[in-house]
Amino acid sequence: MSEDTKKADTHQQLIALLTEQRAQFRVVEHEPVGKCEAVSEIRGTELGQGAKALVCKVKGNGVKKHVLAILAADQQADLSQLASHFGGIKASLASPAEVDELTACVFGAIPPFSFHDSLTLVADPLLFERFDEIAFNAGLLEKSVIMNTDDYLRIAQPELVSFRRGET
Incomplete structure (x- = not known):
């Protein structure tokens, strides 16, 4: 299977899930931007609506875990808070090879699922506190999804963890 096919499969899997779960969403096609x-300007959304996805490794204290950490695009992650939430000592961004293996996406195209x-x-x-909709690249740099925030929470069911800089 080619790399392009794997990435298109992630996009198709996402769209199928949202459709099956009757989510309120729309797909926006645009120039490939990471x-x-x-991309928020192209989508016509606020920067804070963007769901930035970070693939992280948490290690230490016997913990070895990969985490897909989602935060508002106008915020910065505090990876030490993420590490401590999982009982680890440190957290770092995963390598491009790990990102590809775990998401089948390139940096900038990872959906928050x-x-x-x-x-x-x-x-x-x-x-999820500031806007009724979130926006994110949908497995491909040239396709975004804008979807209802409540639908995202219902379908993805992320664990809610404060890990942005300035939060403790």
């Missing part, structure tokens, strides 16, 4: 600020058993999904609650 930067949060640029985990389709891999070894990838734990967590989300910072601020993402």
Whole structure:
């Protein structure tokens, strides 16, 4: 299976899930952009509506875990808070090879859904407190989904964990 096919499969799997679960969503096609600020402008959404997805490794104290950490695109992650939530000593961003293996997506295209058993999904609650809709790249850099926040929480069921800078 080619890399493009794997990435298209992630997009199709996501759209099938949202459709099957009767989510309120729309797909926006655009130029392939991986930067949060640029893509939010193209989508016509606020930067804070963007669901930034970070594939992280948490290690230490006997913990070795991969986490898909979702936060608002206008925020920065505090990976030490993430590590401590899982009982680890440190957290870091996963390598491109790990990201590909766990998500079948390139950086910037990862949707805020985990389709891999070894990838734990967590989300910072601020993402859901300010807007009725969230927006994210949908497995491909040239396709975004804008969806109802309540539908996202119902379908993805992330563990809500505060891990943005400035939060304790």
